[in-house]
Amino acid sequence: MSSQQTKSAPLTKFQLSKESEKKVEVALSRFPDRRSALLPLLWIVQGEKGFVSDEAVLYVADKIGIAPPHVLEVLTFYTMFKRRQGGKFLFQVCRTLSCEMGGSGWVIDYLKEKLGIDVGEVTKDGLFEILPVVGLAGCGAAPMMQINDDYHENLTREKLDGFIDEIRTKGEVAPAPAKLYFGDGQQGGEKERPVTANFDLKDSHKIEVYEKSGGYQALKKALDLPADGVIEEVKASGLRGRGGAGFPTGVKWSFVPKNLGKPIYLCVNADESEPGTFKDRVLLELDPHRVIEGIAIASYAIGCTTAFIYFRGEFGPQIKIFEKAIEEAKARGYLGKGIAGSKVDLEIITFRGAGAYICGEETALIESLEGKKGFPRLKPPFPAVVGLYACPTIVNNVETMAALPFILKKGAGAYQGLGTEKSPGTKLFSVSGPVKRPGVFEVPLGYPLMDMIEKECGGLLPGSELKAVIPGGSSVPILTAEECQDACLDYESLNEKGTFLGSGGAIIIDQNTNMVDALRNLAQFYSHESCGQCSPCREGTGWINRILTKIVSGDGDQEDVDLVLRTAKNMRGATICPLADGLAMPVESYYKKFLPEFEAAGRNASGVEAGKDPGEANP
Amino acid sequence: MAELKDKETAQDPKMVTLTIDGQEVTAPLGMTVIEAASKLDVDIPHYCYHPGLSVAGNCRICIVELVGARGNPLQIACNTPVAQDMVVLTQSDLVKKRRADVLEFLLVNHPLDCPICDQAGECKLQTYYMEHDQQKSRLDVSKVEKRKVIPVGPRVMLDQERCILCTRCVRFLDEVTGTSELCVIHRGDHSELTTFPGHDVENNYSENIVDICPVGALTSRNFRFQARAWFLRGVDTVCPKCATGCNVRVDYYHHEVVNFNNGKAYRLVPRENHDVNGFWMCDEGRLAPTDVNDDRAHTPVIRETSEAEPGQATMKEALNAAIQWIKGAKDSGETVAGLASPDCTLEEMFLFRRLMKDVLGSDLFSLESMRESGKSDEFLMHAEKHPNGKGAALLGKGKKVSEVLDGCKSGKVKVLVILQNHLKDEKPDDPAIDQALQGVQKLIVISTKYNRTSLLSDVLLPSVSFIEKGGTLINAKGRVQRLHPGPAPYGRARPDLEILGALIEGLGGKVESTEPAKVFVELTKEVTALSGLTYEDLGSVGVMTGGDA
Numbered sequence A: 001m002s003s004q005q006t007k008s009a010p011l012t013k014f015q016l017s018k019e020s021e022k023k024v025e026v027a028l029s030r031f032p033d034r035r036s037a038l039l040p041l042l043w044i045v046q047g048e049k050g051f052v053s054d055e056a057v058l059y060v061a062d063k064i065g066i067a068p069p070h071v072l073e074v075l076t077f078y079t080m081f082k083r084r085q086g087g088k089f090l091f092q093v094c095r096t097l098s099c100e101m102g103g104s105g106w107v108i109d110y111l112k113e114k115l116g117i118d119v120g121e122v123t124k125d126g127l128f129e130i131l132p133v134v135g136l137a138g139c140g141a142a143p144m145m146q147i148n149d150d151y152h153e154n155l156t157r158e159k160l161d162g163f164i165d166e167i168r169t170k171g172e173v174a175p176a177p178a179k180l181y182f183g184d185g186q187q188g189g190e191k192e193r194p195v196t197a198n199f200d201l202k203d204s205h206k207i208e209v210y211e212k213s214g215g216y217q218a219l220k221k222a223l224d225l226p227a228d229g230v231i232e233e234v235k236a237s238g239l240r241g242r243g244g245a246g247f248p249t250g251v252k253w254s255f256v257p258k259n260l261g262k263p264i265y266l267c268v269n270a271d272e273s274e275p276g277t278f279k280d281r282v283l284l285e286l287d288p289h290r291v292i293e294g295i296a297i298a299s300y301a302i303g304c305t306t307a308f309i310y311f312r313g314e315f316g317p318q319i320k321i322f323e324k325a326i327e328e329a330k331a332r333g334y335l336g337k338g339i340a341g342s343k344v345d346l347e348i349i350t351f352r353g354a355g356a357y358i359c360g361e362e363t364a365l366i367e368s369l370e371g372k373k374g375f376p377r378l379k380p381p382f383p384a385v386v387g388l389y390a391c392p393t394i395v396n397n398v399e400t401m402a403a404l405p406f407i408l409k410k411g412a413g414a415y416q417g418l419g420t421e422k423s424p425g426t427k428l429f430s431v432s433g434p435v436k437r438p439g440v441f442e443v444p445l446g447y448p449l450m451d452m453i454e455k456e457c458g459g460l461l462p463g464s465e466l467k468a469v470i471p472g473g474s475s476v477p478i479l480t481a482e483e484c485q486d487a488c489l490d491y492e493s494l495n496e497k498g499t500f501l502g503s504g505g506a507i508i509i510d511q512n513t514n515m516v517d518a519l520r521n522l523a524q525f526y527s528h529e530s531c532g533q534c535s536p537c538r539e540g541t542g543w544i545n546r547i548l549t550k551i552v553s554g555d556g557d558q559e560d561v562d563l564v565l566r567t568a569k570n571m572r573g574a575t576i577c578p579l580a581d582g583l584a585m586p587v588e589s590y591y592k593k594f595l596p597e598f599e600a601a602g603r604n605a606s607g608v609e610a611g612k613d614p615g616e617a618n619p
Numbered sequence B: 001m002a003e004l005k006d007k008e009t010a011q012d013p014k015m016v017t018l019t020i021d022g023q024e025v026t027a028p029l030g031m032t033v034i035e036a037a038s039k040l041d042v043d044i045p046h047y048c049y050h051p052g053l054s055v056a057g058n059c060r061i062c063i064v065e066l067v068g069a070r071g072n073p074l075q076i077a078c079n080t081p082v083a084q085d086m087v088v089l090t091q092s093d094l095v096k097k098r099r100a101d102v103l104e105f106l107l108v109n110h111p112l113d114c115p116i117c118d119q120a121g122e123c124k125l126q127t128y129y130m131e132h133d134q135q136k137s138r139l140d141v142s143k144v145e146k147r148k149v150i151p152v153g154p155r156v157m158l159d160q161e162r163c164i165l166c167t168r169c170v171r172f173l174d175e176v177t178g179t180s181e182l183c184v185i186h187r188g189d190h191s192e193l194t195t196f197p198g199h200d201v202e203n204n205y206s207e208n209i210v211d212i213c214p215v216g217a218l219t220s221r222n223f224r225f226q227a228r229a230w231f232l233r234g235v236d237t238v239c240p241k242c243a244t245g246c247n248v249r250v251d252y253y254h255h256e257v258v259n260f261n262n263g264k265a266y267r268l269v270p271r272e273n274h275d276v277n278g279f280w281m282c283d284e285g286r287l288a289p290t291d292v293n294d295d296r297a298h299t300p301v302i303r304e305t306s307e308a309e310p311g312q313a314t315m316k317e318a319l320n321a322a323i324q325w326i327k328g329a330k331d332s333g334e335t336v337a338g339l340a341s342p343d344c345t346l347e348e349m350f351l352f353r354r355l356m357k358d359v360l361g362s363d364l365f366s367l368e369s370m371r372e373s374g375k376s377d378e379f380l381m382h383a384e385k386h387p388n389g390k391g392a393a394l395l396g397k398g399k400k401v402s403e404v405l406d407g408c409k410s411g412k413v414k415v416l417v418i419l420q421n422h423l424k425d426e427k428p429d430d431p432a433i434d435q436a437l438q439g440v441q442k443l444i445v446i447s448t449k450y451n452r453t454s455l456l457s458d459v460l461l462p463s464v465s466f467i468e469k470g471g472t473l474i475n476a477k478g479r480v481q482r483l484h485p486g487p488a489p490y491g492r493a494r495p496d497l498e499i500l501g502a503l504i505e506g507l508g509g510k511v512e513s514t515e516p517a518k519v520f521v522e523l524t525k526e527v528t529a530l531s532g533l534t535y536e537d538l539g540s541v542g543v544m545t546g547g548d549a
């Protein structure tokens, strides 16, 4: 495959530049445990050399004081680390569901033709490399890709030509992200928007703007309460975790044992990788200070003085914005020693993942932070008792943090007043698929799904007919168009419909998408992202992917079709973390609701029906 | 009665009572269901769990049903803590179905190698498959291809396709030896076990990963393809290679039809003994099969004074010759000297001492050998390379070897009796040995080997190896442990005790029995540190001697 791969030079003693060496030293002293510097060191090495050689592995192992295999396993677990020199500009084209529906197939083909290289190859001038990737949190701007760290979205052939020309002539290319939030007053629902209130403001990411809008007042209010009082307030607000599982936030905080004499940690989950979900990305870009204020409130409540925020590796630009915001907050005394004039200290440490969906699972996130592969841990013990560095740890989603300032400032009652009785408050939804305005919207929980599509998203594209909606990110069961009609977006209503609110990543599907193709796309994602530790998930996701690929390419028969469902059922509830269920549930629900499409695909082998080219799902 | 006692202990706040397959068991809080089950001898299938390693919980085969549990009733036994009144089913239909599912997943990418796999016959994938699934593989979808036959170290071979990624080997190297040579790279179904280039698994405990690999992914480069597991029989014994005395099982060839290979030792594997070796043993100890297999003396030999050619003889003829010579020396008031070694069992040393001291009235004998101390490590391997140095010390080592050799050299000694002391092989170039051996008129050697030492003998009395006999050894920490007889004696060899007994009786002494158990009782009467012990008391894990032996 990699015919043009540059031959690696004979191994010499590995050396980094003075500047990188300095960064290495900083990274090594940054964490309570030296091993946490493993991913940062690999990033530093890759930043300078372009890849991580075996010599570099030995260097890193030596710096951290671990065995080389412990570096090697981490290096190969995370897909963003490279073991060989690649192209200077890496075109990472997202091919996950929303993007495939949006045409990522032609993007890759077009790039291949235009650049004269295959996937995994580098152009002769060393400039370009194409890499199909999965789930980049740009689903609302499909098709999209990242060129190195920068977003390039709503791709067209003309745009691609432009990027390539720019790189060839200027040696660089300006980011071209899409607008995923529309501050044009078309947001329906309540006027009160606890999380996105500032999104419409110019320079909303700057501290002056945040302060002027009343920012950091909630923190001061919280610090005047006893820590337990803050927990009580959050409990009373009914806020539930916005990362997917929906566990009541205040209740989770109250599980933290404060008398163990160990440090207590908060890990904020900015790993956002669930296909169909891109709300945290927008939040981090447009209002990082609200997240920081939330982190400070949560940290005070649970008694944490060092909080971590774990970004997915692809969030390079968001990390920069966030680190800038941390500097601003430090300068104003909201972070550091004695925050906001209190006796409470808080430091926030940013951490960059390196390409692994599973690191969004809270214990995998902790392992990753500890410098290991993102292997979800066995439970018990639970992280609230034995978490990061074996200390009590709370993991919370970015959006959960961003809801806290409102709750503390306006009171639990005000938050309760939004949404439904059992699902209070508002929630961010990321909507992707064939709608006029895909993007991120904040609505009160209980908001009708069809209103979301019609009002917030401006309805379907011309010629599109609603076929189905995946309401809460790719892992949840699907709703048919009919079921959507009276569906409301809150935890209870969706549970009644047999699905979940999840991360709030709503994927709209129209008649142009064949459900077998859609499922194969998901299977590809889950098998690629399975951490591989438990046998049912490791083998099951891969097996389902291979059988579906066989079916989609027209070689499957009814037995194969049955086998997919049986395998999915056998995987359910048999694993360490719910990733396996995240594929099994869609399989079961697609089969249940769109069986004829699967049966038709199964007849292909005997030539009864002509196979549909999987690449042309959405011409 | 037992039940009542259980109830009582259950009131201890740290103890709980639960039911597993209808049987009640009391277990301390913090224990897992799989451990509690093993107390009841309920064997819950498992791949990744190993009592000597941390819990990984990744294979998912140990699933059990928790009756009345909130949430998912199917939980893994290896990570589920016991709780009061918990009701566990390990054989319910739900459990059996799940187990079969997991097996199917494990076989998805597993090569159909059984006919050529070394593990066949003792593979836990094969065993559980026979017990649970037995469906024909529905796989007409391609498998993930990985590498096969990769040497990962001097003694261990890896087949990545057979590996089920249970990480037992990885955890062993991380947690027990701390050498961390293996890791699992990539993820999903492309995960594979590997070393870092140029960093092989060469620590002195590497072969333990072969033992604990539940399938045929890791195989011993020494053992590979030498024998199918079903032709092997095992004997529980103690490693003879150093003073640690690791508890081991020796597997030897056994075929009902008389076979040239019968009795041949194939491998040593550790037996669990928490007071000695835990679950492990060192690679050096694994070389012990050579003690059994190589250069074995199978026929008694008498070298006639007049002839250069040694002649084969029956054991009776050889014993008679030996007895006549010793008797001659004794009757004419000349000295008979003796050399045994700390390779001998306590019982052998005991009868040897009786022969020398009580029957022949000679104190020119030694229980020491000339073997030098070797390497030790911070784990199991001891620098003292005899298995029974403590035993020799306990019985009294007698004279120094050099004193015995000096006596021989001076011509004072007429007959020298050597028991399992391979001095000429240990020090081939030591002139003192040659001079001593030339100084005696008759050399009687009791030995398992045809080697430099025994070939100099006038009479060679072939005896058995450590797996063909019973007896006891005392390890460096003072633990008395038992050997057990496995295969029949090799060729015309006889147990050393029998040979010593025949010599003693032939020379007018008395022996109550040459059974190791009875000799042991005799010697406990004389050795206070062992007084009151019986052979049976030693059980399978031995007993500490009273006081520092």
Ligand SMILES: Cc1cc2nc3c(=O)[nH]c(=O)nc-3n(C[C@H](O)[C@H](O)[C@H](O)COP(=O)(O)O)c2cc1C
Pocket (backbone or CB within 6 Å): A240, A241, A242, A243, A244, A245, A246, A247, A249, A269, A270, A271, A272, A273, A274, A357, A358, A359, A360, A361, A362, A363, A395, A396, A397, A398, A400, A577, A578, A579, A582
């Ligand atoms: C496979 C998998 C991926 C996940 N990814 C994310 C994620 O990207 N972001 C997130 O906040 N939570 C994610 N979660 C949920 C987390 O485990 C955890 O429940 C959440 O971060 C807790 O925060 P919350 O209570 O504020 O929602 C994921 C869970 C699983 C099983």
Ligand code: SF4
Pocket (backbone or CB within 6 Å): A358, A375, A376, A529, A530, A531, A532, A533, A534, A535, A537, A538, A575, A576, A577, A578, A579, A580
């Ligand atoms: S379910 Fe999959 S992703 Fe989760 S721990 Fe198991 S193998 Fe890893």
Ligand code: SF4
Pocket (backbone or CB within 6 Å): B162, B163, B164, B165, B166, B167, B168, B169, B170, B193, B209, B212, B213, B214, B215, B217, B218
């Ligand atoms: S080689 Fe054997 S012990 Fe090691 S992970 Fe694979 S199956 Fe487990």
Ligand code: SF4
Pocket (backbone or CB within 6 Å): B239, B240, B241, B242, B243, B244, B245, B246, B277, B281, B282, B283, B284, B285, B286, B380, B381, B382
């Ligand atoms: S440590 Fe000693 S007794 Fe144990 S296996 Fe090694 S050589 Fe044998």
Ligand code: FES
Pocket (backbone or CB within 6 Å): B045, B046, B047, B048, B049, B056, B057, B058, B059, B060, B061, B062, B063, B076, B077, B078, B079
């Ligand atoms: S033995 Fe329990 S999961 Fe493997």
